[in-house]
Amino acid sequence: MPTNTPSPTHTARCIRCNRTLRGAKSVAAGIGPTCAKKVAAETADYSPEQAAKAVRLVAAGEVVKAPSKAFHGLHLVRGTYYATTTDCSCEGAQAHMACYHTLAVRLTVAA
Numbered sequence: 001m002p003t004n005t006p007s008p009t010h011t012a013r014c015i016r017c018n019r020t021l022r023g024a025k026s027v028a029a030g031i032g033p034t035c036a037k038k039v040a041a042e043t044a045d046y047s048p049e050q051a052a053k054a055v056r057l058v059a060a061g062e063v064v065k066a067p068s069k070a071f072h073g074l075h076l077v078r079g080t081y082y083a084t085t086t087d088c089s090c091e092g093a094q095a096h097m098a099c100y101h102t103l104a105v106r107l108t109v110a111a
Contacts, residue, residue: 015059016107042106046098054103063108075108077101085109
């Protein structure tokens with residue numbers, strides 16, 4: 001005879017700070033209201049495409065703090081680029097353009 005056991009529920013978590021999301025809007029967006037405000041402030045100087053790429057990098061866990069005695073706040077992005085909140089080793093940043101790697105680091109540091 002089958003029993004009516006409740007299925008395990010999935011707890012939605014913020015992609016930025018990993019806190020539990022409770023509001024329907026937050027659950028749908030995957031980010032809490034406080035983190036959404038911080039992301040909006042951090043991404044104001046970037047194009048929507050750059051912001052989306054940076055958020056995807058952070059959500060995928062592809063931004064990690066790199067051990068460095070020479071550079072404070074150095075992060076490894078996608079295992080390829082070294083970036084801080086202001087500089088990156090990618091071609092775009094070397095050409096004095098804003099790159100989404102630095103934005104991804106900013107979002108990670110601000111979490």
